[in-house]
Amino acid sequence: xxxxxxxxxxxxxxxxxxxxxxxxxxxxxxxxxxxxxxxxxxxxxxxxxxxxxxxxxxxxxxxxxxxxxxxxxxxxxxxxxxxxxxxxxxxxxxxxxxxxxxxxxxxxxxxxxxxxxxxxxxxxxxxxxxxxxxxxxxxxxxxxxxxxxxxxxxxxxxxxxxxxxxxxxxxxxxxxxxxxxxxxxxxxxxxxxxxxxxxxxxxxxxxxxxxxxxxxxxx
Amino acid sequence: xxxxxxxxxxxxxxxxxxxxxxxxxxxxxxxxxxxxxxxxxxxxxxxxxxxxxxxxxxxxxxxxxxxxxxxxxxxxxxxxxxxxxxxxxxxxxxxxxxxxxxxxxxxxxxxxxxxxxxxxxxxxxxxxxxxxxxxxxxxxxxxxxxxxxxxxxxxxxxxxxxxxxxxxxxxxxxxxxxxxxxxxxxxxxxxxxxxxxxxxxxxxxxxxxxxxxxxxxxx
Numbered sequence: 001x002x003x004x005x006x007x008x009x010x011x012x013x014x015x016x017x018x019x020x021x022x023x024x025x026x027x028x029x030x031x032x033x034x035x036x037x038x039x040x041x042x043x044x045x046x047x048x049x050x051x052x053x054x055x056x057x058x059x060x061x062x063x064x065x066x067x068x069x070x071x072x073x074x075x076x077x078x079x080x081x082x083x084x085x086x087x088x089x090x091x092x093x094x095x096x097x098x099x100x101x102x103x104x105x106x107x108x109x110x111x112x113x114x115x116x117x118x119x120x121x122x123x124x125x126x127x128x129x130x131x132x133x134x135x136x137x138x139x140x141x142x143x144x145x146x147x148x149x150x151x152x153x154x155x156x157x158x159x160x161x162x163x164x165x166x167x168x169x170x171x172x173x174x175x176x177x178x179x180x181x182x183x184x185x186x187x188x189x190x191x192x193x194x195x196x197x198x199x200x201x202x203x204x205x206x207x208x209x210x211x212x213x214x215x216x217x218x219x
Numbered sequence: 220x221x222x223x224x225x226x227x228x229x230x231x232x233x234x235x236x237x238x239x240x241x242x243x244x245x246x247x248x249x250x251x252x253x254x255x256x257x258x259x260x261x262x263x264x265x266x267x268x269x270x271x272x273x274x275x276x277x278x279x280x281x282x283x284x285x286x287x288x289x290x291x292x293x294x295x296x297x298x299x300x301x302x303x304x305x306x307x308x309x310x311x312x313x314x315x316x317x318x319x320x321x322x323x324x325x326x327x328x329x330x331x332x333x334x335x336x337x338x339x340x341x342x343x344x345x346x347x348x349x350x351x352x353x354x355x356x357x358x359x360x361x362x363x364x365x366x367x368x369x370x371x372x373x374x375x376x377x378x379x380x381x382x383x384x385x386x387x388x389x390x391x392x393x394x395x396x397x398x399x400x401x402x403x404x405x406x407x408x409x410x411x412x413x414x415x416x417x418x419x420x421x422x423x424x425x426x427x428x429x430x431x432x433x434x435x436x437x438x
Contacts, residue, residue: 039258039259039260039340039342039363040258040342040363040367040370040371041258041360041362041363041364041367067370068343068370068371068372068373069369069370069371069372070369070370070372072366072369072370073370091347091373093312093341093343093344120343121258121342121343121370121371122312122341122342122343122344123258123259123340123341124287124312124339124340124341124344125312125341125343125344128310141260141362143260143360143362143363143385143388144258144259144260144362145260147291148259148260150288150289150291151259151286151287151288151289151291151292151340152259152287152288152340153287153288153289154287154310166362169362169388169391172388172391
């Protein structure tokens with residue numbers, strides 16, 4: 001069953017080299033990169049809109065919207081008045097470090113402080129590829145179920161923080177927040193967890209505080 | 220941006236050969252294979268439970284539960300008293316035809332009529348790999364949003380039928396069923412669409428009728 005994984009192994013090595021290039025490039029320009037990941041429909045774009053609204057007066061923000069196809073999300077983000085670029089992955093299920101590097105060049109990072117990369121909607125593949133980001137933020141939405149850490153462990157292991165989104169409708173789906181946290185923390189004891197609703201804005205003050213602290217630490 | 224896609228191209232050719240092997244193998248045993256796909260948390264296992272309950276008195280059913288890791292879904296299915304096997308993809312984000320062939324051998328198809336493959340939760344990668352199934356069934360759940368056909372077109376293009384699941388909570392998420400259908404049918408005019416709720420059972424009579432017809436046509 002492991003034919004594909006062998007192919008992936010060499011891709012991974014190339015990617016690690018490229019991820020280091022991205023890190024150097026970001027450092028030389030004093031830019032902070034956040035890699036935002038989650039399933040299709042978890043609420044990545046809505047969460048990003050909330051975050052941008054709260055941070056855009058403090059930092060110059062750039063956004064890279066990665067999609068297999070379509071410009072739906074880039075249009076939504078552009079309306080907030082920040083710099084945005086749409087990346088089409090040409091069918092690929094994730095962003096890798098080289099794609100990210102090209103995206104950063106195309107976006108232009110001379111006049112930004114923080115860049116958000118909205119990765120392809122996928123709870124599996126993006127977790128495997130270090131894109132050179134300073135922070136890996138993942139979203140788990142309550143309709144997906146509290147058992148997802150058991151089934152897609154790598155995403156929870158590699159992330160720095162997790163937003164449990166659509167917390168306002170958790171009862172509808174019998175989502176057990178304590179259980180989700182327990183599963184996730186068993187995989188990654190350092191994971192910072194926030195319960196939020198991108199719809200109502202609930203829980204975002206803590207997320208914004210956390211992000212500001214992380215960005216300031218870096219600079 | 221296309222380094223990975225070139226690698227994929229040769230993988231795809233190998234996979235097409237293997238998919239034909241699977242088709243021959245199924246045909247020689249008069250077994251019907253359904254490839255069930257959708258995002259994490261779309262409700263693949265719950266939908267499968269509903270379908271099995273309605274079909275298990277008519278057909279001898281086997282189930283292959285593909286997961287990156289964990290046995291959560293296989294346990295849920297085994298409780299229905301049908302033959303089930305858990306496949307661990309070892310990190311891979313989709314099932315391919317060779318993995319499927321190995322799974323069918325391990326499951327043993329001499330004493331079954333219909334096999335369901337629950338693919339890895341992913342709206343991107345499984346769409347790219349023909350596993351040799353007779354029917355491709357996809358699930359889109361209402362919390363994911365009605366714009367998903369625009370963002371993950373291939374899955375909608377390759378599927379034979381689509382179940383819009385969690386239809387009972389569509390108002391909570393402002394999910395516009397007509398819009399989702401319109402987007403999906405623009406990509407694939409032959410797509411059969413069913414609105415269902417795996418929670419309440421709503422809409423499953425039509426799904427079961429469709430499946431029975433497809434299975435009978437084949438045999």
